[in-house]
Amino acid sequence: MLHIxxxxxxxxxxxxxxxNPKTNTMDRASAPAILNPYDAHAVEEAVRLKNKYGGTVxxxxxxxxxxxxxxxxxxxxxxxxxxxxxxxxxxxxxxxATSYALTKAINKISEIKPIDLIxxxxxxxxxxxxxxxxxxxxxxxIPPLTSVNQVVEVNKEExxxxxxxxxxxxxxxxxTSLPCLLAVEKEINDVPYSSFPNMLxxxxxxxxxxxxxxxxxxxxxxxxxxxxxxxxxxxWAPPKPEGGKLIEGSTDEKVEQILSIxxxxxxxxxxxxxxx
Ligand SMILES: Cc1cc2nc3c(=O)[nH]c(=O)nc-3n(C[C@H](O)[C@H](O)[C@H](O)COP(=O)(O)OP(=O)(O)OC[C@H]3O[C@@H](n4cnc5c(N)ncnc54)[C@H](O)[C@@H]3O)c2cc1C
Numbered sequence: 001m002l003h004i005x006x007x008x009x010x011x012x013x014x015x016x017x018x019x020n021p022k023t024n025t026m027d028r029a030s031a032p033a034i035l036n037p038y039d040a041h042a043v044e045e046a047v048r049l050k051n052k053y054g055g056t057v058x059x060x061x062x063x064x065x066x067x068x069x070x071x072x073x074x075x076x077x078x079x080x081x082x083x084x085x086x087x088x089x090x091x092x093x094x095x096x097a098t099s100y101a102l103t104k105a106i107n108k109i110s111e112i113k114p115i116d117l118i119x120x121x122x123x124x125x126x127x128x129x130x131x132x133x134x135x136x137x138x139x140x141x142i143p144p145l146t147s148v149n150q151v152v153e154v155n156k157e158e159x160x161x162x163x164x165x166x167x168x169x170x171x172x173x174x175x176t177s178l179p180c181l182l183a184v185e186k187e188i189n190d191v192p193y194s195s196f197p198n199m200l201x202x203x204x205x206x207x208x209x210x211x212x213x214x215x216x217x218x219x220x221x222x223x224x225x226x227x228x229x230x231x232x233x234x235x236w237a238p239p240k241p242e243g244g245k246l247i248e249g250s251t252d253e254k255v256e257q258i259l260s261i262x263x264x265x266x267x268x269x270x271x272x273x274x275x276x
Contacts, residue, residue, distance in 0.1 A: 034073075049151065082205065
């Protein structure tokens with residue numbers, strides 16, 4: 001029986017987020033919070049492996065209290081347990097401090113039930129670094145496998161698994177010892193619509209919530225802003241390309257504007273052809 005832990009993060013939906021033109025930073029309040037899309041694939045893969053080999057899927061997140069919603073989404077996908085570490089001490093964490101805090105949470109989860117496999121998304125759509133997964137693996141001293149697009153086999157008895165890693169011109173087949181950490185590509189699976197019983201279970205689910213004082217042997221200096229050596233020197237939006245026309249408004253309005261541009265071009269084209 002496998003115990004698989006998926007690391008998940010709640011992120012603002014970057015498809016709709018607006019930038020603050022004065023500070024050039026993301027206006028997080030302007031977008032709904034969603035489960036990081038790559039992490040949905042991580043959870044789905046964990047659930048598929050559970051269904052194939054038997055076992056339990058836990059998810060863990062570090063985030064503010066509303067991130068409970070992202071955990072519930074994972075329960076809908078088929079996860080069994082959700083753990084959240086939430087505390088002001090974690091605020092302002094860069095990837096170094098995030099991987100440190102998550103490692104401490106993962107250690108505590110493994111005391112409840114030893115862990116065979118950790119699955120992360122390839123990256124988040126707001127931070128985009130892809131550093132947290134490998135950071136956790138380094139701290140736990142287990143093999144990190146990034147860009148995984150297929151799990152071929154998991155053999156707990158003999159302590160190994162086989163995966164495909166995506167390359168620019170194909171893939172490589174890797175066998176690694178367990179436990180290990182995977183960072184998965186979106187193409188590893190399709191996340192189906194949630195079943196009604198899972199939705200009901202998720203709506204009632206209460207995750208395990210831990211504060212900094214619940215994590216044994218934690219060094220508070222390595223958490224949050226204090227534990228984050230990354231310095232953001234400057235943030236700016238790339239200059240808007242010159243020329244062109246910004247299409248704005250509702251979908252109907254946008255379609256209308258695009259059509260009028262196309263028709264205008266068509267008329268010009270026909271005029272030129274007619275005069276030839
Ligand atoms: C100085 C500084 C201050 C910052 N302050 C804040 C802040 O106050 N609030 C804020 O939201 N961000 C803050 N950030 C951004 C923060 O560093 C990153 O969002 C966070 O460290 C995760 O990195 P990432 O988003 O690039 O994740 P990636 O490395 O791209 O994520 C890869 C995978 O790791 C896992 N993962 C990542 N983050 C989490 C998480 N929190 N819980 C569980 N699994 C996770 C997921 O599986 C994910 O798919 C700050 C960054 C800097 C540099």
